[in-house]
Amino acid sequence: MKKKTDRVRVNERITSTPIRVIDQNGEQIGILPVNEALARARAVNLDLVEIAPNGQPPVCRIMDFGKFKYQQAKKEKQAKKKQHTVQMRAMRYRPKTDEHDYQFKTRHVREFLEQGSKVKVFVMYTGREMARIELGRKILDRVVEDLQEICTIGQEPKLEGRRLTMVLNPKLQNVKAKQKRTENAKDQDQPVSSQAVQEDGDG
Missing domain, CATH: 3.30.110.10 (Translation initiation factor 3 (IF-3), C-terminal domain)
Structure with missing residues (x-):
């Protein structure tokens, strides 16, 4: 199953033109030809990412796509943690x-x-x-x-x-409460590093 970020069109994969462009600070730039928007992204060493492909025109944002993918993966991981399947x-x-x-x-x-x-x-x-x-x-x-x-x-x-x-x-x-007690117990059982033991012995 593909992740959501794998389906996002980035840089040269964006075929729509013109597009509505938002800069890296969240400010509206306006409607531009896709090649001009891509040039602006390249000028600041960032990516052009299509965030609303169904918009009229489609909306793209200048951002660090690698960082965006990391943040999305982190959000999905946190969402899975919150899901509790009851047996x-x-x-x-x-x-x-x-x-x-x-x-x-x-x-x-x-x-x-x-x-x-x-x-x-x-x-x-x-x-x-x-x-x-x-x-x-x-x-x-x-x-x-x-x-x-x-x-x-x-x-x-x-x-x-x-x-x-x-x-x-x-x-x-x-x-x-039970899970918290278990986590606290695990933290207390963490082994002490050899460096910490040596430093303690030196004291």
Whole structure:
């Protein structure tokens, strides 16, 4: 997939004429033949870049195209960082899950939420257990109570065949706080350079 800057026409690739020209300071120069605009760009060691090809006439700007490409790539990278793809994880309980198993599974649900994932929590029933749906509901209620500081309910408990299912959403402020703590811990774990050790020893 081509980047946006790869589709931009620059210098001799600009075929439209005349064009509306903006100089390197953002000032309107006016409408010029493309060869004259290109000569002006060359005179200040810059490029002529078509920024609005559909304009009447097309609009071009005198600028450092290499610097422009770098800034655009930086913006795209920052935009990707802001995009947060939420994963859906799952955790299964049984109506008669014992305490050790409950704690083990709930600890994993907590980890998923702290990583920013949604979690589908469900209780799986066997034949006779379908007569005691409330046992599964108690487990799901307990999970919500134990994790209420880091999650919200995305879907209330719902019976789907032999499953009683609910969805927990992470509280984003907790996810960001967790990520910040992780980043700070990484910074503190950075190895000290040999030069710094030597300087410290000299002191």
